[in-house]
Amino acid sequence: MPDHSHTCLGCETPDLAFARHDHAPCSAEALARAEAVAAEKGLRLTPVRRRTLEILLEGHRALGAYDVLQRLAAEGFGNQPPVAYRALEFLTEQGLAHRIQRLNAFTACMHTGEAHAPAFLICRTCNLVAEAAAAPVQAALEASAAETGFVIERSTIEALGLCPACQAAA
Numbered sequence: 001m002p003d004h005s006h007t008c009l010g011c012e013t014p015d016l017a018f019a020r021h022d023h024a025p026c027s028a029e030a031l032a033r034a035e036a037v038a039a040e041k042g043l044r045l046t047p048v049r050r051r052t053l054e055i056l057l058e059g060h061r062a063l064g065a066y067d068v069l070q071r072l073a074a075e076g077f078g079n080q081p082p083v084a085y086r087a088l089e090f091l092t093e094q095g096l097a098h099r100i101q102r103l104n105a106f107t108a109c110m111h112t113g114e115a116h117a118p119a120f121l122i123c124r125t126c127n128l129v130a131e132a133a134a135a136p137v138q139a140a141l142e143a144s145a146a147e148t149g150f151v152i153e154r155s156t157i158e159a160l161g162l163c164p165a166c167q168a169a170a
Contacts, residue, residue, distance in 0.1 A: 026110070027057040033112040034096045040113075043094060048077050052087035053108060056097055060128045062105035100129060102158045107131070119157035125166040 034053055038045045045053075055071050056063060065084045072087075073079035088106050091097035095113075097106050100120055107129045111118070119134035134157050145152050162170065 027054075027108075030057055030108060030110055030112060034109075037096070037113045038094070041094070046087075048072065048083060049087045049090055051075065051077060052084065053091055053096055056091070056106060056108035060107070060130060062100040062103045062107040062122075062127065062129045064103070064105045068106070098131070099156075100158065101156055102160060103127065103129075117157075119159060121163075122158060122160050123163035123166055124160050125162060125169075128163050130163075 031054065035045060035050075037043075051072060052068055055068055065081065065088055068088065069079065069081060069084035072083055077083055088097065088099075091108075092099055092106065095109060097108050098118065098120070099106055100122065102120075102122055107120070109118075110131045117134050117138035118131045119137060121130040121132055123129075137157055138155065141155060141157075142152055
C-alpha cells in the first residue's frame with residue numbers, strides 16, 4: 001500500500017487528496033466545519049458521533065461500519081453494532097459523511113456545509129477515496145432522466161481506478 005504522508009496543501013481536490021501529505025490540517029479543518037454546521041442546524045454532535053467523524057477523518061480511506069465499531073469499542077464507546085450504525089447514519093444524513101456503495105463503507109465529507117454533488121474516485125488497490133466535484137455529470141444525468149420523465153431524488157457517482165501512487169507502483 002502506498003505511503004500517503006507528506007506536507008498538506010489541503011484535501012479539497014482529488015489530485016491533492018491522492019497526493020502524499022500530512023492529513024491532520026485537512027482533518028482539523030473538516031472537523032471544525034462539521035462542528036459549525038451541526039451548531040448552525042441545532043444538532044448535537046455527541047461524543048460517539050464526534051469520535052466516529054474523527055475516525056473517518058483520519059485518512060482518505062472509506063471504512064466499513066465494523067471497522068468503525070472496532071475503533072469505538074476499543075475506546076470504550078460500546079461494542080454493539082447499533083453504536084456505529086447510528087453514528088454513521090446521523091453523519092450521513094447530516095451531510096458530514098458519505099456512504100461509498102462500491103465498498104459498503106463510509107468516508108468523511110471533505111466539503112461539509114457546501115452544496116455539492118460529489119463523485120467518488122476510488123482506488124481499487126489501496127482503497128483511497130477522493131471526493132471530486134461532479135456538477136456537470138450530475139446535470140447531464142438529470143437532463144437525461146428528465147427526457148424520460150424521471151425525477152432523480154438521490155444519486156451516487158463512483159469511479160473505480162488507480163490513484164497516482166498505485167499507478168506508479170504497478
